[in-house]
Amino acid sequence: MTNLTDDLTQAQEVSARKWLPILAKYRDPSRPRSLFELAVTCAGFVAFWAAAWAALSVSPWLALGIALLNGFWLVRLFLIQHDCGHQSFFVGRQTNDWIGRIIGVLTLTPYTVWKRGHSIHHANAGNLDRRGIGDVMTLTVDEFYQRGWLGRALYRAYRSPLVMFGLGPAYLFMLEHRLPLGLMRSGWRYWLSAMGTNLGIAVMIGMLYYFGGWQVVALIYVPTVISAATIGVWLFFVQHQFEDTYWDHEADWQLHDAALLGSSHYRLPAPLAWLTANIGIHHVHHLYARIPFYRLTEILRDYPALAEAQVLTLRESLSCARLHLWDKAGRRLVTFREAGHVWAAQQA
Numbered sequence: 461m462t463n464l465t466d467d468l469t470q471a472q473e474v475s476a477r478k479w480l481p482i483l484a485k486y487r488d489p490s491r492p493r494s495l496f497e498l499a500v501t502c503a504g505f506v507a508f509w510a511a512a513w514a515a516l517s518v519s520p521w522l523a524l525g526i527a528l529l530n531g532f533w534l535v536r537l538f539l540i541q542h543d544c545g546h547q548s549f550f551v552g553r554q555t556n557d558w559i560g561r562i563i564g565v566l567t568l569t570p571y572t573v574w575k576r577g578h579s580i581h582h583a584n585a586g587n588l589d590r591r592g593i594g595d596v597m598t599l600t601v602d603e604f605y606q607r608g609w610l611g612r613a614l615y616r617a618y619r620s621p622l623v624m625f626g627l628g629p630a631y632l633f634m635l636e637h638r639l640p641l642g643l644m645r646s647g648w649r650y651w652l653s654a655m656g657t658n659l660g661i662a663v664m665i666g667m668l669y670y671f672g673g674w675q676v677v678a679l680i681y682v683p684t685v686i687s688a689a690t691i692g693v694w695l696f697f698v699q700h701q702f703e704d705t706y707w708d709h710e711a712d713w714q715l716h717d718a719a720l721l722g723s724s725h726y727r728l729p730a731p732l733a734w735l736t737a738n739i740g741i742h743h744v745h746h747l748y749a750r751i752p753f754y755r756l757t758e759i760l761r762d763y764p765a766l767a768e769a770q771v772l773t774l775r776e777s778l779s780c781a782r783l784h785l786w787d788k789a790g791r792r793l794v795t796f797r798e799a800g801h802v803w804a805a806q807q808a
Contacts, residue, residue, distance in 0.1 A: 512680045516672075523680060531690070534685070544557065564660075570640065590710065624697065701783060705721070
């Protein structure tokens with residue numbers, strides 16, 4: 461194993477594709493383990509929900525705080541839905557799809573719509589000529605400075621923390637997901653997914669209001685959803701928006717190199733890694749998406765080369781929020797200030 465691992469770490473000589481037959485042996489899910497992970501996650505979510513509801517009689521602020529923490533359990537449910545979308549959580553396609561659809565009502569995410577958009581993301585991540593669906597909009601330095609002042613201002617606003625991690629997550633999950641945007645003309649199944657999920661959400665909110673009143677909706681349901689949305693968007697952001705990520709035009713773009721080199725290994729403290737279902741091991745996930753999340757740690761244990769690749773710590777990840785534009789010459793993401801220097805040097 462050691463010699464093979466040493467060979468595979470030579471990124472300049474060996475394609476990332478060489479990992480595929482090695483990773484394939486980890487792809488089979490365990491039905492008992494999957495059921496256990498689903499049950500534990502549902503139990504945690506329900507327990508925090510019940511605690512927040514009970515806390516309403518003590519203090520609305522206490523209820524709000526518990527609801528915000530419950531966002532982590534909802535994120536974990538979303539990541540089970542995510543694995544179902546990759547057909548990696550259970551062996552059977554129908555089991556994956558129905559679990560994914562049901563969880564989608566809780567996560568406000570129409571399963572079939574999201575599944576299609578996410579598959580496009582996996583197929584095109586890091587491809588400068590195929591941006592636009594399932595990714596964070598990222599301009600190159602040249603594209604940014606070729607825009608007018610209004611276009612640059614709008615892009616700056618979009619990439620600002622207030623929008624990216626504040627207004628954006630709430631808009632994405634509470635409004636944008638209500639329609640099959642990007643797939644409006646792609647067939648009835650996407651409309652059925654979106655409208656069916658909307659109906660389930662409406663029934664759920666109606667029942668919460670009927671049994672608990674407006675406080676349960678306003679102080680528990682909405683904060684839990686917004687908390688989960690914000691955590692989820694942050695995780696997705698740092699998984700691909702780090703300084704030495706991978707972007708190339710299609711002529712030079714390689715799918716497996718983009719998967720391995722363009723995805724971070726977000727090394728979180730153990731409790732956060734568990735709550736986020738190991739999605740921080742994103743470079744391995746992108747390289748072989750059919751691996752269940754609970755088997756990703758086995759791969760890092762067996763192959764230290766992957767454990768040390770693209771490592772991004774919690775502290776280091778905070779600086780990713782300052783990176784906004786792709787410098788094609790320097791092959792890195794840069795800040796707006798750095799982009800100004802790059803553009804000035806190009807014009808000199």
